[in-house]
Amino acid sequence: MALGWTPISNKDNLIADMFRIALALEDPWKLTHIEYDDKDEAWHLFLDFERGSLFACPSCGASCKAYDAEKKDWRHLDFWNWKTYIHARVPRTDCTNCKKVTLVPVKWSRPMSHFTLQFDAWAMRLMAEMPVNAAARELREHDTCMWRIFHHYVNQAMEQLDLTAVKRIAVDETSSRRGHRYITLFVDVDTKIVLFATEGKSKDTLAKFKQHMISKGAEALQIQEICSDMSPAFI
Ligand SMILES: [Zn+2]
Structure with a gap:
């Protein structure tokens, strides 16, 4: 495996600037260095925050210093058809206000996502x-x-999805893949949105749909029309 390494100390380092701009990094995050792996065809971008940086406590918003950090990695958009990975130490705050230790969320990813x-x-x-x-x-x-x-x-x-305005529903089954695994679909006739899908084509698929509608705050009386084929289960 050939690994390259580019220190980012030079202001004229165009490639580093290019990555920094493309990532739209905001303070206190800095791009510290870039590595590449030409066997795996991947770029590795390393981010870090400056010592003493302040972060908002994710629970109460109080300004906190990082008390420790956890190493995390994320796959990002490809760059020149090479895979791009971001690596960073994500700070944890130990809030003196609400007394909670919390991992600070990062702008570029959902929590727990790679x-x-x-x-x-x-x-x-x-x-x-x-x-x-x-x-x-x-x-x-x-x-x-x-x-x-x-x-x-x-x-x-x-x-x-707001189901409280649904008035007309179409029900139909379809088979998933070849073979006999059926799925029943419930569609809002007016908006063409799939409201619910569940395995099977028997009458309990309707019971599951009803349960779903109720759990979403819909009422039986709001439904004016139901359109389905002549399968006895649906009738
Ligand atoms: Zn707090």
């Missing part, structure tokens, strides 16, 4: 256009990582 938000967005765009395993191949990642990103954003969108 990907940056921009990588997530890129992955989601690909997964909207192609099957998840094809997107995983394109991104050179394992498909279980892609599914984790996918589930996070789909769950988030489902949570934010």
Whole structure:
């Protein structure tokens, strides 16, 4: 493995500036150095914060110094078709105001994620256009990582979905892959949004949908029309 190393001390270091601008780093974060791995075709960007920097306590907002830090890594957008990884020591605050020890959130990633938000967005765009395993191949990642990103954003969108104005529903089943695994889909006829999807095609899929609607604050009386095929389970 050939590893290169570029110290960033020179103001005229154009490559370092380019990365710094592309990352839109804000104080107190600094790009300290860049490494590359030409066998793995990857850039490694190392970020750090200056000693004595202040961070807002994630719980109460009080200004705190870092009391220790945890090393973390994230996959970021590719650069010149090479994979790009960000490495940083993420500070933990030990707040004198609320007495909580908390890892400071970073702007470029969700908590607990190994990907940056921009990588997530890129992955989601690909997964909207192609099957998840094809997107995983394109991104050179394992498909279980892609599914984790996918589930996070789909769950988030489902949570934010307001079902209290739904009036007309269409129900239909479809088979997933070849074979006989069925999925029942519930769609809002007016907005064309999928409201709910669940495995199976029996009558308990309707019970699950009803439970979902109730848990989201919808009421039976608001539903004016339901459109389904003639399957006895749905009728
Ligand atoms: Zn606090």
